[in-house]
Amino acid sequence: MQITELDPTDPAARRAWHEALVTAVRADRPHALTxxxxxxxxxATAPSQHFARSWLQAVVDGEVVGTAELELPLSENTEVAWTEVAVLPGHRRRGIGRALWDAVVVRARDAGRSRIGGEVTLDLDVAGPGQDFAGAVGAVEMHREDHLVAHLPVAAALVDPAYEVVRWRGRCPDEHRTAYLAMRNQMNADVPTGDLDVEAAVLDDTRLVDSEERLMRSYDVRVAAARRRTDGLFGGYSLMFVPHGADYGWQDDTLVMPEHRGRRLGAALKAANYADLPEHVTLVHTWTDPDNAAMHRTNTGLGFRVVERMLEMEVALDADLDVDPDVGARA
Known part of the structure; x- marks a missing residue:
């Protein structure tokens, strides 16, 4: 078994890495969004100025049997590294996950990072080894969210008559950008992070443009926003992504600004986005903090149901840990 770094300039290597990742993840998670x-x-081919990324692979007899991604934030949270490790089911309990993890730790330390964070997602009905592996490398749970899905169409949710729904796809129109940036930065500041010590990203127009341009290459980006009729102020937005050609999408941010809350704008904006999707899109994913009772009520009222638990984990790199190489590999 060899641990090598993916050559991001090699199309066949990129495809093999991605195929191994998807196969490993979906083995334990039938509802996984990969x-x-x-x-x-x-x-892999268009580096971001805000993140440095690299990809490792475990290779046995020419086959990619395990993957690891390492993401190093460059603008905020520069003491943290983020990772995901995955191993094909038939190759687990052979030390492959540990070898990938060790390689990630070396690179994170070399980059001056003191913590490594990652997600462990657990299907409600299918047991997987991810939590055991995370615990074995010393990871501590810092936050959790529910992963929910809904089949379309969902229940109708009408917008408050004091507001109108403004929609756009892809790049936010120039006339809405100032308001949209304010809402996006409010969302970044408000998003629940549990015990994670992370700095919220602050968007300016340059960073928003970069994000929009990169996302539009892979997704149909859809936004529904609520604008108050009396003064034109925006009260909230809902952002979702549909991979090009896919029959599913996922609900990303939904925010209602503090002074506009209590009018069920969140539900109305989500429903507006879903109602505008093409007919072939039949499933929507979303994630919600289980302690966010208001958003949980909104989601379940629209027909969402919980299918997975996502645990955000963290390892302090000053810990000297002995790990059992036979523990399953998915963290």
Missing amino acids: TTLEAFEVV
């Missing part, structure tokens, strides 16, 4: 090959191609 990155599409098209989205991975964008990330």
